[in-house]
Amino acid sequence: MAPYEIRADSAPYPWSMGAWLALKQSKQEFEELAPTPAKQSPEILYEGRPIVGFLEIFEHLAARNPEARTWPTERTTVLHARELVAGLTAQWWMLRDVLAEGPQVLTGETQGRLEPLFRQWADTHKLFGRDGAYLFGRWNMVDAAFTPLVGALLNSNVKLDRATSRYCEAVWAFPTVRLWLAAHPVR
Numbered sequence: 001m002a003p004y005e006i007r008a009d010s011a012p013y014p015w016s017m018g019a020w021l022a023l024k025q026s027k028q029e030f031e032e033l034a035p036t037p038a039k040q041s042p043e044i045l046y047e048g049r050p051i052v053g054f055l056e057i058f059e060h061l062a063a064r065n066p067e068a069r070t071w072p073t074e075r076t077t078v079l080h081a082r083e084l085v086a087g088l089t090a091q092w093w094m095l096r097d098v099l100a101e102g103p104q105v106l107t108g109e110t111q112g113r114l115e116p117l118f119r120q121w122a123d124t125h126k127l128f129g130r131d132g133a134y135l136f137g138r139w140n141m142v143d144a145a146f147t148p149l150v151g152a153l154l155n156s157n158v159k160l161d162r163a164t165s166r167y168c169e170a171v172w173a174f175p176t177v178r179l180w181l182a183a184h185p186v187r
Contacts, residue, residue, distance in 0.1 A: 004030035005045040008184060013151040015042045017180055019057050021144035024176045026061035026068040041089075055085050058141040072136040077128050081142045084124065084135070088145055091117070111158050118164045121146075125167065133170035143171055 008016045019042040043052045124135045131137040150171045
């Protein structure tokens with residue numbers, strides 16, 4: 001039996017997607033359990049014990065396999081990456097509600113609530129990611145955390161500026177995201 005288990009939730013772009021991507025990125029063996037209704041937050045099981053929330057999951061996986069380079073490598077960059085994931089957690093309820101309803105409900109009001117996040121993505125890429133398409137240049141856990149939101153955005157009526165659109169398209173084209181999509185067709 002694999003040491004990790006994950007139960008996908010049944011939202012169109014589930015939060016469990018980010019945890020699944022993180023498990024793959026950190027090269028951990030895991031078993032995928034049958035889907036359940038949308039969860040309040042991402043969760044994996046390690047040897048039967050729950051690990052809940054992106055930051056907790058990512059820290060656990062990084063400690064288990066540091067060679068996987070799941071976080072950026074420079075200290076200040078790692079701190080900013082953790083801040084982004086913590087910010088995602090702080091915005092959890094608004095984003096969770098938007099994603100749980102599916103992409104067709106992303107409205108102009110949602111657009112206004114997402115604009116600060118888009119600016120944060122652009123600023124992060126400008127500071128740390130110039131060498132690649134992802135927020136910190138190279139794909140890492142932060143991109144995995146934002147992938148469910150990216151999927152909803154790409155399939156919505158929310159207007160994306162050029163930088164946000166490029167980032168979203170790069171995330172959606174990432175090979176591990178394509179693997180997830182092949183195994184979990186979006187309704």
